Amino acid sequence: MVKAIATSSRTRDIIRKHRFTFKKSLGQNFLINTDVLDQIIAAAGLDETRGALEIGPGIGSLTERLAKEAGKVTAVEIDRRLIPILQDVMSPYENVSIVHSDILKTDLQQLWQEQFSGLAGVSVVANLPYYVTTPIIMKLLEERLPLENIVVMVQKEVAERMAAKPGGKEFGSLSIAVQYYCEPELICIVPGKSFMPAPNVESAVIKLKRRSEPAVIVPDEAKYFHVVQTSFSQRRKTLANNLSAFSGKERKGELSELLLGIGIQPERRAETLSLQEFALVCEMLIKNGMLA
Ligand code: SAM
Secondary structure, three states, X not given: OOOOOOOHHHHHHHHHHOOOOOOHXXXXXXXXXXXXXXXXHHHHOOOOXXXXXXXXXXXXXXXXXXXXXXXXXXXXXXXXXXXXXXXXXXXXXXXEEEEEOOHHHOOHHHHHHHHXXXXXXXXXXXXXXXXXXXXXXXHHHHOOOOOOEEEEEEEHHHHHHHHOOOOOOOOOHHHHHHHHHEEEEEEEEEOHHHEEOOOOOOEEEEEEEEOOOOOOOOOOHHHXXXXXHHHOOOOOOOHHHHHHHHHOHHHHHHHHHHHHHOOOOOOOOHHHOOHHHHHHHHHHHHHOOOOO
């Protein structure tokens, strides 16, 4: 029986056969651990009625398993050198499409229409290139794609930030953006030796289950995230200090009074506020003409 691609011997064979050399700048660390693969697949909850978008298939370690589990798999890879390799290793699977593109420059609405119409649901399942994890996640969330969930391998610290609750130092604007749209669930921690070549950081698999409605009702999404970003602009400063960017120096005293009026101590730090409290702050700033 042919071994899975996600084993060190098969990965080595494919790399040798195609004389492939890893590009660190593209975050190329290929998964060589089938137990981790099992956990990713179980978390994604795929079946033949569902589709999977894979970002960065590499030589196809995850793509191979997705092809067996999902009705349709579309894999978007930036590295031109990997396209013929993927076409070769994926030739037994009719339900796989390989797209040569940079995911950040890809029109995802169009890709959805072309690749996934008629399916019961679509998940993003990927071992993400670490140098662009946050922009990719933000693009997936902000484009409001009809996604069921996102199951991704990311750097452990990034997974912790996505799942962080208010109060700790990991809680920040990424936690809020992710939790506004999704319910995060940490699936497993993955050591460096599960990859070829091994990165010198730990990784984690995280599942982001898309909420049917955002976690909080906000007056205006763009303004809400602007308030969040501004509140975290200097983490060591108090909330009132960071928010004075909206009130101006002359109305700073008034701003503190207004914060107290909505039950928020002005000397609190942004990382202690809940998503709901940020919504209250946003509403208060708009109401008082500090945020147009
Ligand atoms: N999925 C494979 C695996 O698990 O073994 C490879 C994962 S590797 C961490 C990341 C992959 O993403 C590489 O194949 C890399 O070439 C690709 N990649 C990097 N930047 C990309 C981008 N902007 N768009 C699409 N693919 C990208």
